[in-house]
Amino acid sequence: MGEPTTKAAPALPSIRGIGEMRHLGLLGALALLVVVGLITRPENFATASNLVSILSLAATIGVITVGATFVIIGGGIDLSVGAVMALASVWATTVATQSYGPVVVAICAILVGTGAGLLNGWLIAYGRLVPFIATLAMLVAARGLAQRMSDRKTQLISEGNFSIVELSTTRLLGIPLLVYIFALVVVLGWILLNRTTFGRRTYAVGGNPEAARLAGIDVRRHSMLLYGLSGLCCGIAAILIMARTTTGSSTHGDLYELDAIAAVIIGGTLLTGGRGTIVGSILGLLIFTLITNLFILNGLNTSDQLIAKGLIIVVAVLLQRRNLKERAP
Amino acid sequence: MLVMKGIVKQFPGVRALDGVDLDVRAGEVHCLLGQNGAGKSTLIKVLAGAHQPDEGTISFNGAEVRPGSPIDAIKLGFATIYQELDLVDGLSVAENIFLGHEHARLGFVNRAAGRRAAREVLERLGHPEIRPSAEVGRLPPAAKQVVSMARALSHEARLIIMDEPSAALAHDEVANLFRIIRELTAQGVAVVYISHRLEEIREIGDRVTVLKDGRTVAVGLPARETPTQRIVSLMTGRNVEYVFPPRGGREPGEEVLRVEGLSSPGVFGDVSFSVRAGEIVGLAGLVGSGRSEILEAVYGARPATGRVLLDGRPVRRGVVGTVRRGMGLAPEERKAQALLLDQSVTANITLGTLPGFARFGWIDRKRERAEAQRLSELLDIRPPDPERPIRTLSGGNQQKAVLARWLLGGRKLLLLDEPTRGVDVGARAELYAVIHDLAERGIGVLLVSSEVPEVLGLADRVLVLREGTVIHEGEAGELDEHAVLDMIMNGRAA
Numbered sequence: 001m002g003e004p005t006t007k008a009a010p011a012l013p014s015i016r017g018i019g020e021m022r023h024l025g026l027l028g029a030l031a032l033l034v035v036v037g038l039i040t041r042p043e044n045f046a047t048a049s050n051l052v053s054i055l056s057l058a059a060t061i062g063v064i065t066v067g068a069t070f071v072i073i074g075g076g077i078d079l080s081v082g083a084v085m086a087l088a089s090v091w092a093t094t095v096a097t098q099s100y101g102p103v104v105v106a107i108c109a110i111l112v113g114t115g116a117g118l119l120n121g122w123l124i125a126y127g128r129l130v131p132f133i134a135t136l137a138m139l140v141a142a143r144g145l146a147q148r149m150s151d152r153k154t155q156l157i158s159e160g161n162f163s164i165v166e167l168s169t170t171r172l173l174g175i176p177l178l179v180y181i182f183a184l185v186v187v188l189g190w191i192l193l194n195r196t197t198f199g200r201r202t203y204a205v206g207g208n209p210e211a212a213r214l215a216g217i218d219v220r221r222h223s224m225l226l227y228g229l230s231g232l233c234c235g236i237a238a239i240l241i242m243a244r245t246t247t248g249s250s251t252h253g254d255l256y257e258l259d260a261i262a263a264v265i266i267g268g269t270l271l272t273g274g275r276g277t278i279v280g281s282i283l284g285l286l287i288f289t290l291i292t293n294l295f296i297l298n299g300l301n302t303s304d305q306l307i308a309k310g311l312i313i314v315v316a317v318l319l320q321r322r323n324l325k326e327r328a329p
Numbered sequence: 330m331l332v333m334k335g336i337v338k339q340f341p342g343v344r345a346l347d348g349v350d351l352d353v354r355a356g357e358v359h360c361l362l363g364q365n366g367a368g369k370s371t372l373i374k375v376l377a378g379a380h381q382p383d384e385g386t387i388s389f390n391g392a393e394v395r396p397g398s399p400i401d402a403i404k405l406g407f408a409t410i411y412q413e414l415d416l417v418d419g420l421s422v423a424e425n426i427f428l429g430h431e432h433a434r435l436g437f438v439n440r441a442a443g444r445r446a447a448r449e450v451l452e453r454l455g456h457p458e459i460r461p462s463a464e465v466g467r468l469p470p471a472a473k474q475v476v477s478m479a480r481a482l483s484h485e486a487r488l489i490i491m492d493e494p495s496a497a498l499a500h501d502e503v504a505n506l507f508r509i510i511r512e513l514t515a516q517g518v519a520v521v522y523i524s525h526r527l528e529e530i531r532e533i534g535d536r537v538t539v540l541k542d543g544r545t546v547a548v549g550l551p552a553r554e555t556p557t558q559r560i561v562s563l564m565t566g567r568n569v570e571y572v573f574p575p576r577g578g579r580e581p582g583e584e585v586l587r588v589e590g591l592s593s594p595g596v597f598g599d600v601s602f603s604v605r606a607g608e609i610v611g612l613a614g615l616v617g618s619g620r621s622e623i624l625e626a627v628y629g630a631r632p633a634t635g636r637v638l639l640d641g642r643p644v645r646r647g648v649v650g651t652v653r654r655g656m657g658l659a660p661e662e663r664k665a666q667a668l669l670l671d672q673s674v675t676a677n678i679t680l681g682t683l684p685g686f687a688r689f690g691w692i693d694r695k696r697e698r699a700e701a702q703r704l705s706e707l708l709d710i711r712p713p714d715p716e717r718p719i720r721t722l723s724g725g726n727q728q729k730a731v732l733a734r735w736l737l738g739g740r741k742l743l744l745l746d747e748p749t750r751g752v753d754v755g756a757r758a759e760l761y762a763v764i765h766d767l768a769e770r771g772i773g774v775l776l777v778s779s780e781v782p783e784v785l786g787l788a789d790r791v792l793v794l795r796e797g798t799v800i801h802e803g804e805a806g807e808l809d810e811h812a813v814l815d816m817i818m819n820g821r822a823a
């Protein structure tokens with residue numbers, strides 16, 4: 001896969017190509033999975049309904065993955081994403097919130113997500129908690145609060161707020177609206193990361209916090225904002241999951257944090273921060289979703305599916321290491 | 330003893346080594362000279378097993394060897410002190426020194442034995458004050474350099490390779506280093522020594538090999554007799570005037586910086602001075618005399634009491650504020666404090682002044698790239714491609730990028746800590762000219778350098794520091810090197 005070969009011709013401007021070459025590897029893996037799908041399940045893999053279900057499934061975690069990519073490039077980790085999304089979905093579907101109509105439901109989900117994220121960020125940046133601990137605490141607490149608010153019951157979206165559900169039922173060119181929302185988040189995330197000072201600083205803060213500080217960047221504030229951004233993505237994801245399932249529930253998004261982090265890692269983002277891409281993360285996520293889909297279509301059991309995913313993470317990290325070794329001193 | 334023949338090493342897009350020959354004899358100090366990016370570090374990394382050569386042979390004591398990894402190289406008896414420090418910050422001094430060859434039995438590390446052995450090596454290096462149990466991340470750069478030297482000595486090496494070991498060392502430390510080198514060579518150990526300071530080559534070197542653009546252009550020159558002119562022209566292919574631009578013609582203006590009673594307990598105390606617009610003020614002192622710490626305190630990056638005024642108005646503590654008010658710091662340790670190794674040269678250059686390239690957070694990449702290109706050319710950063718990851722640049726070229734960062738965005742006051750660390754003779758003259766030019770344009774410069782001639786040659790006014798206090802302040806023109814050295818070593822005022 002995309003590592004610089006030592007034998008490249010002198011004239012090759014290959015350094016710049018490495019990033020894209022790694023994506024080529026991911027694309028290759030994705031293509032392979034598609035071929036496997038076409039061979040094993042020719043009758044129902046390539047159907048419109050299956051593709052739509054893959055994309056809708058990917059959309060929710062996908063939005064979270066965009067936020068997670070920022071946090072991880074910035075040198076942190078957010079374990080609370082699934083729980084925060086669940087909390088946002090519950091808060092947004094309480095009887096009280098729902099009485100104000102769909103717009104308020106959506107805004108509520110976003111505010112709850114962003115608020116929880118900023119709280120994470122504040123604890124980490126100003127309270128000096130280790131990201132792992134702070135977000136682990138948030139994971140537990142947010143789930144607990146979600147259970148408490150919902151009395152452990154699944155809260156249905158009321159008739160009056162069905163325009164939320166329409167995000168998954170309304171289709172444009174055969175594709176549900178929520179997939180467009182996912183795409184929009186990806187595009188905005190890419191722009192934010194690659195074209196703005198915020199993105200550039202994210203790389204700086206994750207790559208060398210001391211250098212970032214001495215260059216005049218407010219490292220703490222920036223870290224806090226990164227977690228806030230991750231929370232915002234959880235809020236958007238909550239809207240998508242409410243649309244897909246027509247419910248808000250404290251059990252939504254269980255283990256999403258692992259899927260999101262795995263997708264980011266497979267996509268080539270270093271857990272140590274400072275390096276990574278949105279495109280890689282999304283490709284990693286699609287690979288993950290496709291595997292799930294193939295296992296389901298082929299009627300294989302979920303334990304095998306988990307084993308396969310575990311293997312993929314290991315392989316991806318090993319390939320990354322080879323990439324790194326080439327550049328080591 | 331060691332013969333390298335026709336070594337070729339290709340990186341994507343650059344041929345770093347293009348047929349290099351080197352022969353080193355037992356018991357000699359063999360100096361490797363060359364401009365920034367000539368391939369010196371790459372060559373020694375090949376020896377150290379960190380890079381695999383694409384072509385060429387290495388033989389050691391008559392037998393062909395192929396160090397496939399750093400461990401192989403150590404087993405062969407090659408120890409290396411890298412240009413960029415490679416210590417593990419979170420581990421103790423002793424653990425770092427014996428990393429990979431711990432004092433252990435059945436996998437259990439014997440920490441007491443490790444510390445004892447570490448103390449011995451450190452004492453031999455003349456640094457009994459570095460505690461073996463101290464955490465390396467908390468040591469100043471010079472002490473780190475000593476630790477990495479101790480690591481190289483802890484192996485029973487027959488060939489020790491030193492890549493710019495003196496860059497982070499002050500005058501007396503260098504003397505110490507030379508004493509150790511002489512001890513080693515007397516025992517028949519060979520030393521490969523890389524430095525950009527020609528005086529050092531004269532003092533310690535036996536023979537010199539010169540590299541230029543990945544090729545050997547001269548082998549086995551006598552280190553003491555070869556005229557400087559000839560060495561420099563071999564290195565650069567031209568004649569460089571190794572001098573400082575003439576002073577004078579510059580009339581310092583208003584006061585930009587005023588420091589009153591700046592103190593930090595145990596580090597420096599009651600430091601007061603001022604810098605005027607267009608004036609270069611030099612801080613001379615030993616490593617550990619508080620030079621870098623004073624710069625950091627002025628910059629707001631380190632807590633201290635006392636007052637710092639910029640343009641007559643007090644600055645708030647915290648780097649965000651001082652940068653916004655127009656200060657810039659080029660820190661001492663480029664890898665740890667300045668560089669984003671994975672990012673491009675452009676991104677590294679514009680990091681400090683990014684808001685100036687952006688509108689509503691949106692970066693104007695065309696303008697950014699154009700500015701980076703302009704600065705790369707001005708400082709002659711090589712290769713001249715600002716889109717390369719800065720990791721792939723040679724040490725001296727990375728240093729130029731660190732300086733370039735603050736040439737942007739209308740700075741009023743620049744704090745330069747060892748600005749020419751690791752920069753070759755030719756490029757150094759260019760950097761001096763650039764610094765002068767900055768002053769000419771009315772920027773105040775506060776300069777720290779371990780090289781006294783550099784401070785005297787560049788600065789208008791000099792503050793001499795000893796153990797955290799200013800013991801002398803005067804015009805640079807009225808001081809000479811000996812007087813300054815005497816003051817910083819013995820505390821005697823002129």
Ligand SMILES: Nc1ncnc2c1ncn2[C@@H]1O[C@H](COP(=O)(O)OP(=O)(O)OP(=O)(O)O)[C@@H](O)[C@H]1O
Pocket residue numbers: 327340341343344345363364365366367368369370371372412711712720721722723724725726751753
């Ligand atoms: N990992 C790498 N990938 C690509 N190019 C590299 C890499 N390492 C070094 N180079 C290139 O190889 C050339 C030689 O670099 P090297 O570090 O050996 O120079 P040097 O002689 O040690 O210079 P300096 O005096 O500045 O330390 C440079 O052009 C550098 O950009």
Ligand SMILES: [Mg+2]
Pocket residue numbers: 369370371412492723724725
């Ligand atoms: Mg070098």
